[in-house]
Amino acid sequence: MRQLFLLLLALLFANNAFCWGFFAHQKINYCSVFLLPPEMMVFCKQNIVFLSEHAVDPDKRRYAVAEEGPRHYLDIDHYGAYPFEALPRRWDSAVVKYGEDSLIANGIVPWWVQTMKVRLTNAFKEKNGAKILKLSAEIGHYIADAHVPLHASSNHDGQHTDQKGIHGFWESRVPELLAEKEWDFFIGKAEYIKNTQDYIWKRVLESAAAADTVLKYEKILSQRFPSDQRYSFEARNGTVIRQYSSAYAKAYNDGLDGMIERRMRLSIFSIASFWYTAWVDAGQPDLNTLSGTTFSETEQKEFEELNKAWRTAGAKSRPHE
Numbered sequence: 001m002r003q004l005f006l007l008l009l010a011l012l013f014a015n016n017a018f019c020w021g022f023f024a025h026q027k028i029n030y031c032s033v034f035l036l037p038p039e040m041m042v043f044c045k046q047n048i049v050f051l052s053e054h055a056v057d058p059d060k061r062r063y064a065v066a067e068e069g070p071r072h073y074l075d076i077d078h079y080g081a082y083p084f085e086a087l088p089r090r091w092d093s094a095v096v097k098y099g100e101d102s103l104i105a106n107g108i109v110p111w112w113v114q115t116m117k118v119r120l121t122n123a124f125k126e127k128n129g130a131k132i133l134k135l136s137a138e139i140g141h142y143i144a145d146a147h148v149p150l151h152a153s154s155n156h157d158g159q160h161t162d163q164k165g166i167h168g169f170w171e172s173r174v175p176e177l178l179a180e181k182e183w184d185f186f187i188g189k190a191e192y193i194k195n196t197q198d199y200i201w202k203r204v205l206e207s208a209a210a211a212d213t214v215l216k217y218e219k220i221l222s223q224r225f226p227s228d229q230r231y232s233f234e235a236r237n238g239t240v241i242r243q244y245s246s247a248y249a250k251a252y253n254d255g256l257d258g259m260i261e262r263r264m265r266l267s268i269f270s271i272a273s274f275w276y277t278a279w280v281d282a283g284q285p286d287l288n289t290l291s292g293t294t295f296s297e298t299e300q301k302e303f304e305e306l307n308k309a310w311r312t313a314g315a316k317s318r319p320h321e
């Protein structure tokens, strides 16, 4: 019985490790809307609940579609040392050098953001409201993931350094604890991005450079905190879960000197700027004509299928990332 209980706890604990966590992804997409120019703001504000809720669709899809996983990260340390110049930034050149299979095996987030940018621009050109909303919500997810240091490291959950759980700690636990109460999400305006490929690679390289700090500092802190103070048990939705204690989360956040808040703010700025850039590149279509956008039966069904896959996976255990 006790063993079963511990196993259950371990599973629940593992379940906390997602990309940016559901809470942060939804908040990031939500906040991005407020950086948009008035011509975009009206349509996006009307649909802000959709844009926020569906920020997590790509994570749900991971349990239904095998190709989905690699779109969320890049294990860039497989390609030598920072700044990883051996790795071509253009997809076609990278394929020539490494082959598609091995690229996919190590993750493809910066290239996937680029693909999504093209799709979103086309949706704006077609003035297809449903497509614009779906793609905007989803590109937001991938852009935000590219800002997470542990999404640019093969040691993505501290599994090589005895720090399992650090993935969800950085991107779920700390933001859930501090974002609403202590962090500031008043960010200027979206800006046009001249070269979206260069832009997203810069963010991935920043993430890769920060991954070491994310891991090292937790290691140092864990030696200062006895394990009974590192974790706490809290009731959530009627279940008791083990998680990093708030004292430990706060100490970690202080030690990182605002890094998580900065990456979250930059995610918001980047997403709004990608949305804005796609709209400009499409010739600034009038979005007022799209008010009252609804989703077709097929699209509604797709959303339901995603949720089903997600819930089924939740009933079993969910893999990290």
Ligand SMILES: [Zn+2]
Binding pocket: 018, 019, 020, 058, 059, 072, 141, 145
């Ligand atoms: Zn993700």
